[in-house]
Amino acid sequence: MSQVPLLSVHNLTAGYGRVDVLHEVSLDIQEGEIVALLGANGAGKTTLLRAISGLLAPKSGSVRLRGEEVGHLGAERLVERGIVHVPEHRQVFGTLTVRDNLLLGTYAFRRMSKRQRLERLEEVYTLFPLLKERQRQLGGTLSGGQQQMLAIGRAMMAKPAVLLLDEPSLGLSPLMVREVLELVRRLRDEWGTTVLLVEQNVRGALRIADRAYVLQTGRVVLHGRAEELAGDPSVQESYLGKHSSAAVR
Ligand SMILES: Nc1ncnc2c1ncn2[C@@H]1O[C@H](COP(=O)(O)OP(=O)(O)OP(=O)(O)O)[C@@H](O)[C@H]1O
Numbered sequence: 001m002s003q004v005p006l007l008s009v010h011n012l013t014a015g016y017g018r019v020d021v022l023h024e025v026s027l028d029i030q031e032g033e034i035v036a037l038l039g040a041n042g043a044g045k046t047t048l049l050r051a052i053s054g055l056l057a058p059k060s061g062s063v064r065l066r067g068e069e070v071g072h073l074g075a076e077r078l079v080e081r082g083i084v085h086v087p088e089h090r091q092v093f094g095t096l097t098v099r100d101n102l103l104l105g106t107y108a109f110r111r112m113s114k115r116q117r118l119e120r121l122e123e124v125y126t127l128f129p130l131l132k133e134r135q136r137q138l139g140g141t142l143s144g145g146q147q148q149m150l151a152i153g154r155a156m157m158a159k160p161a162v163l164l165l166d167e168p169s170l171g172l173s174p175l176m177v178r179e180v181l182e183l184v185r186r187l188r189d190e191w192g193t194t195v196l197l198v199e200q201n202v203r204g205a206l207r208i209a210d211r212a213y214v215l216q217t218g219r220v221v222l223h224g225r226a227e228e229l230a231g232d233p234s235v236q237e238s239y240l241g242k243h244s245s246a247a248v249r
């Protein structure tokens, strides 16, 4: 394939203070793909999402969006360019209504008119009818699964080209896990959103992903088609740790 990837990370090194957590990480994501990012606790998955979305400045290496270097831009400008990150633990604003939480998703678009924001809100409500029903409810009073939907809905208010999702199924019931993963697939199928998905639920992630990368202590140790990795028992045993291997069965 000679197509320019939508998102391309090349030899990225990043960390905290003097400690490097990521060591020359490279990955490519084509437009319209769902790519899973797997790895045991502490492997560097969240750090990689933070470096891609501009929350953490890379020490070296590059992040390119449609071939253009964006690694120096910082989070707010990257939202405008189309890279939007839904962090671990959701970070819904508990004392704001569902509707106001969603409208915050357009904060980076300074020139967007009120009318455009409200139109965007209606579009997002078509994806999340439940959020529309509960638009006047305070964010903090939603269930865990509903808060996860709200966090993803807020990200969709920016119409991202690339959505970075950090463990959206964390702490949810099996039924909600399935619903959230199904939603991720719809975001791709119906809105064409490209997704980089961090998950501890390896089986669920590989079911909806096209491809996957496995991180181990800050390095990519394996990547391939999702169905190949799903069918390879050594993947779980060697790279994903006990916790994840239990989730695969
Ligand atoms: N703000 C920080 N300051 C210093 N070290 C950090 C910071 N955040 C993470 N780390 C360290 O970086 C390493 C990678 O952490 P990271 O959160 O990226 O892992 P992860 O793969 O997302 O793990 P998990 O599956 O538990 O979420 C860990 O050793 C962690 O202790």
Ligand SMILES: [Mg+2]
Residues within 6 Å of the ligand: 045, 046, 047, 088, 166
């Ligand atoms: Mg993490």
